[in-house]
Every structure is written in C-alpha cells, then in structure tokens.
Amino acid sequence: MDIIEQVSLKPYNTFGVASIAQYFAEIESKKDIDELIAWHQQHDLGYLLVGGGSNLLFKNDYQGLVAHIQLKGKAVIATDSDASYVRAGAGESWHKFVRWTINQGLAGLENLSLIPGTVGAAPIQNIGAYGIELVDRLHSVEAVDLETGKSREFDVAECQLGYRDSYFKSVGLGRYLITAVTFRLPHKPEWKVAYAGVKDKLEGKALSSRLISDTIIAIRQSKLPDPAVIGNAGSFFKNPIMSESAWQVLKDKHADLPGYPQDNQRVKISAAWLIDQCGWKGKKQGSAGVYDKHALVLVNHGDATGADLWEVAESVIASVEDKFALT
Numbered sequence: 572m573d574i575i576e577q578v579s580l581k582p583y584n585t586f587g588v589a590s591i592a593q594y595f596a597e598i599e600s601k602k603d604i605d606e607l608i609a610w611h612q613q614h615d616l617g618y619l620l621v622g623g624g625s626n627l628l629f630k631n632d633y634q635g636l637v638a639h640i641q642l643k644g645k646a647v648i649a650t651d652s653d654a655s656y657v658r659a660g661a662g663e664s665w666h667k668f669v670r671w672t673i674n675q676g677l678a679g680l681e682n683l684s685l686i687p688g689t690v691g692a693a694p695i696q697n698i699g700a701y702g703i704e705l706v707d708r709l710h711s712v713e714a715v716d717l718e719t720g721k722s723r724e725f726d727v728a729e730c731q732l733g734y735r736d737s738y739f740k741s742v743g744l745g746r747y748l749i750t751a752v753t754f755r756l757p758h759k760p761e762w763k764v765a766y767a768g769v770k771d772k773l774e775g776k777a778l779s780s781r782l783i784s785d786t787i788i789a790i791r792q793s794k795l796p797d798p799a800v801i802g803n804a805g806s807f808f809k810n811p812i813m814s815e816s817a818w819q820v821l822k823d824k825h826a827d828l829p830g831y832p833q834d835n836q837r838v839k840i841s842a843a844w845l846i847d848q849c850g851w852k853g854k855k856q857g858s859a860g861v862y863d864k865h866a867l868v869l870v871n872h873g874d875a876t877g878a879d880l881w882e883v884a885e886s887v888i889a890s891v892e893d894k895f896a897l898t
C-alpha cells in the first residue's frame with residue numbers, strides 16, 4: 572500500500588468540495604487491507620473508506636488516512652435452476668456493473684441503473700430506486716473485520732438492510748471493509764415497472780432489462796443533476812417515517828401531504844414535499860443550495876465548502892421541523 576501525503580479530495584467526492592486528506596492510499600488487495608490495519612495500529616489517527624464519494628460530505632480537511640477502495644473483478648460464479656449468482660469486487664463502478672449484468676443477459680438490477688458510486692458501498696445504505704432496493708437482489712456480502720483482519724461473509728438477514736440503512740451503517744459502523752458483493756439474479760425476470768413515470772414510458776412495449784435500464788437512465792438524467800456539472804450527492808434528505816396517528820394529525824392540517832403506507836402501521840412521508848413547502852426548492856445561499864428540480868438534492872453551484880453545504884442542510888431541517896412541528 573503506497574501512502575501519499577496531502578492529497579486533494581475534490582476528485583473523490585461528487586459534491587466537488589475542496590478538502591485535503593493528510594494521508595491517502597489505494598486499496599487494491601487483501602495485502603493492502605492488512606497494511607491499512609497495521610498502519611492504523613501504529614498511528615494515533617483514523618481512516619476513512621471511500622468508494623465513489625457520492626454519499627459523503629467533507630466538512631473539513633481529513634486528518635487521517637483516506638483509503639480509496641479499488642478492489643476489482645466481476646463474474647458469474649454459479650447458476651442453479653432458478654437463478655444466476657454474480658459476484659463483484661467492492662471497487663467496481665455500480666452503474667458499469669449493472670450494465671455488464673445486462674450485457675450478460677441477466678435481469679434484476681436494471682431499476683438501479685445510473686446510481687453513482689461503487690458496488691462495495693451499495694449495501695451500506697441499501698441503495699434503492701424505482702421500486703427496487705439492493706435487498707431484493709442481494710445474496711451475500713464479503714467483508715474484512717478491521718479489528719481482527721479476518722474475512723467473513725454476511726447473508727442477507729445479517730446485513731439487516733432497511734430503508735437507506737444496514738448493519739454496516741448502524742451496529743457494525745466502521746468495523747468492516749466490504750470487499751465483494753454477490754447478487755442472486757432470477758432466470759425468470761421479475762420486472763418492476765409500476766413506478767410512476769416509468770410505467771407510462773413503457774406502456775405497450777416489449778419489456779427487456781436493457782429497455783428498462785435505458786428508460787430509467789433517461790428519467791434520472793432529466794431529474795437529477797449530473798455531479799460532473801453540478802456537485803451533489805443525490806437525495807441528501809431522507810423521507811421521515813412516522814406512526815399512522817402522527818401522519819393523520821399532519822394530514823388534517825396539510826391535506827396535500829403525500830404519505831406512503833409501510834409495514835407496522837407506519838407511513839413514509841415525502842421529505843421533498845415538506846422542503847418544497849418551506850420554500851427551499853431552487854434556493855441558494857452563496858454557492859450552496861437546493862436543486863431547483865428536486866427538493867431533496869443539496870447542490871454545490873461552484874465553490875461552496877462542505878461547511879456551507881452543511882449550513883444549508885441544517886437550515887432546511889430546522890425550517891421543516893419548525894413549520895411542521897416535527898422533531
């Protein structure tokens with residue numbers, strides 16, 4: 572593992588904010604992971620695992636070692652009567668991996684096309700889009716325990732995947748470096764095209780993974796800013812989930828409030844609607860602001876710092892809590 576000092580993190584985060592890593596290294600093998608663990612034991616400094624940097628906000632310079640995950644490789648590793656099992660290294664680009672599965676004639680990941688970032692980060696927040704979440708196609712996750720250096724495999728239940736959540740983001744936070752992910756892709760395609768916006772575009776057409784993927788790419792490109800043009804990390808704010816009774820109280824006051832019933836008598840409400848109602852959509856504070864076409868997306872219009880973006884995020888949250896009496 573080669574360690575470089577004072578590396579700009581601007582190319583390593585999709586917000587495009589300036590930040591300097593005190594130390595930086597590429598992680599390309601198990602040997603590099605062992606060296607990372609040894610480095611950590613010898614230094615009184617932390618480390619940060621970074622994939623595509625599309626779900627990170629650097630508020631300051633990073634005092635420690637940024638470990639850029641570059642573990643590569645993808646292959647169909649098994650097939651049974653129902654499904655193919657596909658394994659990809661954590662450092663593979665998620666979107667390129669999805670398109671590769673489509674080129675192999677495998678269906679199942681098409682709805683998750685064009686999500687930025689890496690395969691290894693996908694289980695961390697159980698990525699989801701257009702009616703599919705990673706949990707729907709996951710078989711297992713391989714990871715190295717950074718306390719012991721030992722590799723282990725997590726089955727789907729052990730990953731504890733929830734709405735933008737997982738074991739790796741909660742109880743296991745910071746303990747594991749995900750090295751590879753295996754997906755179970757059924758031979759009989761289970762198309763999910765009922766999602767608003769997708770359904771109309773595919774009405775009457777012969778479905779294929781490629782067509783669904785192309786359609787979703789076009790929809791995403793029309794709605795979300797391209798990080799290469801406007802710095803962003805996709806949806807920055809999560810949709811609140813509340814009890815049915817709390818939702819009813821809100822709904823009585825705000826009849827238009829969209830709510831989506833979940834399990835356990837809970838309701839997911841639209842954070843985009845709440846933020847829009849507070850007048851934040853399209854608003855700017857210097858170079859930091861909220862995207863004009865999508866209220867969940869925090870954007871860097873140019874030279875915003877991580878602190879500027881964080882300040883806007885906190886103001887957005889405070890306005891929503893204040894206006895709707897949410898905590």
Ligand SMILES: Cc1cc2nc3c(=O)[nH]c(=O)nc-3n(C[C@H](O)[C@H](O)[C@H](O)COP(=O)(O)OP(=O)(O)OC[C@H]3O[C@@H](n4cnc5c(N)ncnc54)[C@H](O)[C@@H]3O)c2cc1C
Pocket residue numbers: 585619620621622623624625626627640661686687688689690691692693695696697698699700747748749750795796797798803804805806
């Ligand atoms: C334009 C845009 C659109 C987006 N759309 C969606 C969407 O539709 N759905 C969705 O769910 N997300 C979306 N996102 C968010 C983001 O793409 C995902 O969260 C993605 O999985 C992050 O991957 P990454 O490699 O960039 O992770 P990073 O930002 O590099 O890291 C995210 C977290 O994972 C940790 N991490 C990274 N790699 C590893 C590893 N190998 N082992 C252990 N920990 C690791 C990091 O330490 C960090 O805590 C979007 C982002 C953008 C910019």
